[in-house]
Amino acid sequence: MNTKSVTKSLISSMSIFLILQIKLLIQIMMRKKTHLNVLALYHYFREHFKDEETLMKQYHYPDYAEHVKNHEELSKKLSEINDGIVTGETSLDEVAEFMQNWVHGHILEEDLILGKFLHRIKSEKTLTE
Numbered sequence: 217m218n219t220k221s222v223t224k225s226l227i228s229s230m231s232i233f234l235i236l237q238i239k240l241l242i243q244i245m246m247r248k249k250t251h252l253n254v255l256a257l258y259h260y261f262r263e264h265f266k267d268e269e270t271l272m273k274q275y276h277y278p279d280y281a282e283h284v285k286n287h288e289e290l291s292k293k294l295s296e297i298n299d300g301i302v303t304g305e306t307s308l309d310e311v312a313e314f315m316q317n318w319v320h321g322h323i324l325e326e327d328l329i330l331g332k333f334l335h336r337i338k339s340e341k342t343l344t345e
């Protein structure tokens with residue numbers, strides 16, 4: 217995966233995330249097979265996290281450890297949310313708050329900083345080639 221494709225991947229992650237979020241919230245309201253969508257979200261983002269982590273390693277991203285720690289925390293919380301939905305202990309408000317925090321706290325901050333870093337690396341490489 218190169219920097220152009222990671223930028224595309226970040227953008228598509230956001231779109232997919234928002235679509236799944238809406239779908240999930242509707243299903244929570246209907247109380248039908250909601251955990252299946254949370255699991256789909258979990259698997260999708262584990263793959264996305266792996267791609268990002270490979271790129272961070274490849275380009276010696278200075279905040280690698282912190283970013284990976286953040287991915288692990290998000291995965292753990294998502295897994296807990298899924299368990300809570302299955303047992304009925306997680307409310308609609310809790311899921312919505314988690315999703316919003318994820319979009320604003322990680323995708324729109326940490327991932328964008330990473331995207332800019334990769335873009336800068338690519339620009340520097342292009343100049344020296």
Ligand SMILES: [Fe+2]
Pocket residue numbers: 265268283287322326327
């Ligand atoms: Fe990330």
